[in-house]
Amino acid sequence: MTEDSMNMTVKLDGVGESLEFSAVWLRDNCRCKDCYNYATKQRSIDVTLLSPFCFACHYFFENEKLHLTWGDGHKSTFDIAFLRQYSQLEQWPQPFLWKGEEAKSLVTAISLGKFNQLEGQEEVANSILRNGLAIVSGVEPTLSATQNVIERLAPIYHTLFGGMWEVGDSLEHRDTAYTKAAIGPHTDNTYFLYPAGLQVFHCLRHVGEGGETTLVDGFHAAMELKSTDPQSYATLAGTHVEAEYLEPARHHRATGPILRHRAGTTELEQIRFNCYDRSPRLPANANAFYSALRKLAAILRGADNEWKFKLEPGNVVFINNWRVLHGRASFSGTRNMVGAYVSMGEFLSRARVLKLIR
Known part of the structure; x- marks a missing residue:
């Protein structure tokens, strides 16, 4: 010494x-x-x-x-x-960035029986950390059974949408999700100061056509932008953009960069991409910002970056809302979708207890 x-x-x-x-x-x-x-x-x-x-x-x-x-x-x-x-930064599992259909071979559905054991919960949490998503299969298609699965991993994050929520086409909330229209890939809660960390979906029933889910690895898209146009990447990491949510008696606003890095590192921690909820507030360096945003949006919407599949009753899908964008095709008929949010803080707490983050 x-x-x-x-x-x-x-x-x-x-x-x-x-x-x-x-x-x-x-x-x-x-x-x-x-x-x-x-x-x-x-x-x-x-x-x-x-x-x-x-x-x-x-x-x-x-x-x-x-x-x-x-x-x-x-x-x-x-x-x-x-x-x-x-003496070093916290050690996380190395993320595996995927492109479109590659996710299919990475994400293996874990049976409910296995998930009810600690080993299965560790496998799900590790998949979320590494791949940005995980699937638990064999779940009874009810709201209560879905809630039990979510709470076995981490507490539910209560927002203006409630704890457990059910999405139909009633426009109960002033949000495009509560319609039958197609929705482009996006992340949720960009208008919250602390967006939900996980988004969880379970399709209980669909009598009709369409409604395929689209998932895009936002980190992969961001790295593609960085390799082809580092200045645009830097613009999206350095420009703070306002998002907002409006309905009677509610007005949420939050500001942050589209691409945010983990403190003290150059490692990407969060993508906040939602063109539906961007407010009209003028961003700094607007011309450079819009040029960079268009380029990232084009990558995110590229067919080869999208993984499309049909959500089936019995499959509960966990998505890292800070990394993976989700969207859906328009649909007909009646569809009952339930789910919930989990705060990133609570999920990471569980990951540390499971010794996945040290």
Whole structure:
């Protein structure tokens, strides 16, 4: 271990690995009983008492632990595994970007019997993280059975549409989804400050024709744009666009970029694409924005980027609303579709509990 006045470098013998830390960060993250409350899993240390010039006057390694004695006499002990984990960004499963019909071979329906076991829930969550969607089959075509499946994975996200919702053609809400018209690929809730993370669908019954679902991997489309026109990609990542939802007694608005990256990285975290809900608010650099938006829209609507299939009773489809766009063909007759939203925070919480994100 080496140190200067502000930083410490920990060299791990035998593995050729070096970890560098700010000394004040180490002191702030002391896990002794005076600095950390193990009952609540919260820190107890007062940040105003931390000296930016703190230093360790003595240290030693023993049994995969680093022991430090600070200049003021305080002692700290750190597991090397803890230091390694928190010296890097959170580790996520590597996403697999797909194009159109490729999704068919990636997404295997998981039976309800398997999903009712922890292993099946882990498989569904992992598929959502990696592929952006998952399917649970063999579910009774009722609202209550669908709700049970969703809540086994994560709590339902309540919005102005309720918790569990049923979509028909009644225009109960002022939304195109409540019609029989075709709907182009889009993501939901762009007018919310925190759009739903997952969108869940279950077609209970359809007596009629049409209504095929269209799914598009928005991340794949964004990467295609980035490779062919990096300036347009940068424009959509840097221009904040307003979306809104209007009905009697409700007026939601939210602003954000079409393409948003995970904090501290260049990794794409969210695509917010919904031309139905964009407000008339003038965006900055409007000409460049519209040029970039047209190019992304053309990619998203390319036939080779679309996966089209018919939702069948018994199949509950989980979609990552921050990545995969959904749409549908127009339909005739009577169709009963139920579903719900799940917040991204709740889904990621479950993924961490399942050790899929570390």
